[in-house]
Amino acid sequence: MTQNEAKRMAARRALEFVEDGMSLGLGSGTTSAIFIEELGERVKQGLRVRGIATSIFSQKLAESLNIPITNFEDCPVLDLAIDGADEIGPGLALIKGGGGALLREKIVESAARRFIVVADSTKLVETLGRFPLPVEVVQMALPIVTRRLEALGLNPHLRHHPDGSLYITDENNVILDCASGSISDPAKTAAEIRAIVGVVEHGLFLNMASLALIGGEGGVREVRP
Numbered sequence: 001m002t003q004n005e006a007k008r009m010a011a012r013r014a015l016e017f018v019e020d021g022m023s024l025g026l027g028s029g030t031t032s033a034i035f036i037e038e039l040g041e042r043v044k045q046g047l048r049v050r051g052i053a054t055s056i057f058s059q060k061l062a063e064s065l066n067i068p069i070t071n072f073e074d075c076p077v078l079d080l081a082i083d084g085a086d087e088i089g090p091g092l093a094l095i096k097g098g099g100g101a102l103l104r105e106k107i108v109e110s111a112a113r114r115f116i117v118v119a120d121s122t123k124l125v126e127t128l129g130r131f132p133l134p135v136e137v138v139q140m141a142l143p144i145v146t147r148r149l150e151a152l153g154l155n156p157h158l159r160h161h162p163d164g165s166l167y168i169t170d171e172n173n174v175i176l177d178c179a180s181g182s183i184s185d186p187a188k189t190a191a192e193i194r195a196i197v198g199v200v201e202h203g204l205f206l207n208m209a210s211l212a213l214i215g216g217e218g219g220v221r222e223v224r225p
Helices: 002-016 030-044 056-064 102-110 140-149 186-194
Strands: 023-026 050-053 080-083 115-120 133-137 156-157 174-178 201-202 209-218 219-223
Touching: 002 030, 002 115, 002 209, 002 219, 023 030, 023 056, 023 102, 030 056, 030 080, 030 115, 050 056, 050 102, 056 219, 102 133, 102 186, 102 201, 133 140, 140 174, 186 201
Parallel strands: 023 050, 023 080, 080 115, 115 209
Antiparallel strands: 133 174, 133 201, 156 174, 209 219
């Protein structure tokens, strides 16, 4: 089984949790894109939903599939958010933001009554930290935040595109990817990062997901906190 096949299995299982009339948080990344494509097929068949996307890319994809898009003024609480993750640790502690949408992802998923993670089995880890932890930073504060993250031993590196140009988020911020190694106490690390003025958001998603749907050999298994 390929990684994409496992992702599609998880995305299709997530569709079973979507009910007619729901308001949905639409995630970002490769697995979320598969989910949005599958959701578009259901909408074509008559399913009525509306969504708030976690990135410009996901919104454009949803719109191209005729999935109605709403906003938090008209829909302040979402029924369900579906999104992927870069790492899934014990208790469904997550690292997210490899695609650069961590701020919008956290806003959308914090507004949902239920947040379900969809992923393939390679994303499961015993301890978070193998994947670099993204930290979104106001551009003006970049030198200050960089030094303070270095002082915490988090080894930050400014994100660039493959062509060497600076990576800028949808909100015009920059991202420091922290190759810190094993994160033994995610809650402590999250609090230390959030205490730095100039940090907009970090990629530790703690106590947010209620279920993970993990695609792999043998089907999709459910993982709970």
